[in-house]
Amino acid sequence: xxxxxxxxxxxxxxxxxxxxxxxxxxxxxxxxxxxxxxxxxxxxxxxxxxxxxxxxxxxxxxxxxxxxxxxxxxxxxxxxxxxxxxxxxxxxxxxxxxxxxxxxxxxxxxxxxxxxxxxxxxxxxxxxxxxxxxxxxxxxxxxxxxxxxxxxxxxxxxxxxxxxxxxxxxxxxxxxxxxxxxxxxxxxxxxxxxxxxxxxxxxxxxxxxxxxxxxxxxxxxxxxxxxxxxxxxxxxxxxxxxxxxxxxxx
Numbered sequence: 001x002x003x004x005x006x007x008x009x010x011x012x013x014x015x016x017x018x019x020x021x022x023x024x025x026x027x028x029x030x031x032x033x034x035x036x037x038x039x040x041x042x043x044x045x046x047x048x049x050x051x052x053x054x055x056x057x058x059x060x061x062x063x064x065x066x067x068x069x070x071x072x073x074x075x076x077x078x079x080x081x082x083x084x085x086x087x088x089x090x091x092x093x094x095x096x097x098x099x100x101x102x103x104x105x106x107x108x109x110x111x112x113x114x115x116x117x118x119x120x121x122x123x124x125x126x127x128x129x130x131x132x133x134x135x136x137x138x139x140x141x142x143x144x145x146x147x148x149x150x151x152x153x154x155x156x157x158x159x160x161x162x163x164x165x166x167x168x169x170x171x172x173x174x175x176x177x178x179x180x181x182x183x184x185x186x187x188x189x190x191x192x193x194x195x196x197x198x199x200x201x202x203x204x205x206x207x208x209x210x211x212x213x214x215x216x217x218x219x220x221x222x223x224x225x226x227x228x229x230x231x232x233x234x235x236x237x238x239x240x241x242x243x244x245x246x247x248x249x250x
Contacts, residue, residue: 002182002183002184003180003181003182003198003199004181004182004183005180005181006179006180006181007176007178007179007180008177008178008204010175010176010177011175011176012173012174012175012176013153013155013174013175013176015174015233016174017157017171017172017173017174017214018157018172018174018209018214018216038242039242040207040208040209040210040239041124041125041207041237041239044207044209044210045209045235047121047124047237049120049121049124049237050120051118051119051120051137052118052119052120052121052234052235053116053118054116054117054118054119054232054233054234055218055233055234055235056232056233070099070102071099071102071103074095074096074098074099074102075099078092078096116139117136117137117138117139117230117232118136118137118139119134119135119136119137119219119234120134120135120136120137121133121134121236121237122134122135124237125237125238125239126200126236126237126238126239127200127206127238127239127240127241128200128201128202128203128204128206128238128239128240128241129200129201129202129241130200131197131198131199131200132152132196132197132198132200132217132219132236132237132238133195133196133197133198134195134196134219134234134236135193135194135195135196136193136194136196136221137192137193138191138192138193138194141190141191141192142190142191142223142225142230143189143190143191143225143226144186144191144223144224144225145224145225145226146224147183147184147185147186147224148183148184148185148186148194148221148222148223148224149181149182149183149221149222149223150181150182150183150184150196150198150219150220150221150222151179151180151181151182151218151219151220151221152179152180152182152198152200152217152218152219152236153176153178153179153180153217153218153220154176154177154178154179154204154205154215154216154217154238155174155175155176155177155215155216155217155218156174156175156177156205156213156214156215156216157172157173157174157175157212157213157214157215158172158173158174158175158213159171159172159212159213160172160173172212172213177204177205177215178201178204180198180199182198191223194221194223196219198219200238205240206238206239206240207237207238207239216235216236217235217236217237217238218233218234218235218236219233219234219236220232220233220234221233221234
């Protein structure tokens with residue numbers, strides 16, 4: 001993809017901050033906990049280089065586990081047939097019908113999850129001053145009708161204090177510190193995979209998810225198709241070089 005624009009002018013990103021998106025999710029491990037402080041990508045986020053979901057994709061693992069547990073409990077209720085009680089047998093039949101509905105819903109969600117668009121990171125992690133490369137795997141296949149636009153951006157959640165009648169209230173507003181825009185024309189009628197490659201400047205912050213004023217990188221894609229355009233944002237694994245790499249560079 002050919003870069004067409006680069007900007008270092010900070011500006012507001014009208015999107016939820018990471019603290020808002022991760023509300024209710026398990027807390028980020030303490031800095032360096034369970035991994036090396038020089039390798040934060042091993043513990044600061046559940047990265048899946050082989051197939052990363054979009055940043056706004058709903059988490060489904062917990063729901064699947066809950067449904068499987070419920071189906072298992074319904075299966076145990078079938079032991080009531082051993083009691084030869086008409087009332088219990090009728091109750092178990094109703095529960096079995098309910099379990100069939102849950103199982104069908106679970107299989108449907110598994111099928112839908114298998115057809116999500118995902119990003120496969122070729123470079124993991126990518127370091128400042130290097131390159132970020134990945135491949136968008138389109139499921140289902142997309143049929144673009146125009147140029148694909150990709151934006152690589154570095155975002156920081158800025159702490160904002162608002163004074164109200166009841167006191168000071170703190171919120172976090174995402175601010176773009178750097179962005180690079182690239183475009184590409186797709187020759188094929190059907191898009192199954194889209195290779196992406198960006199040159200990362202060395203004088204910008206790397207990913208730091210271990211604080212409320214988080215710094216993170218994103219790749220935002222917009223692909224024009226018939227009907228609503230395809231749009232997705234992927235969290236990108238762009239980090240500052242390790243201490244050894246920085247010393248070697250000097």
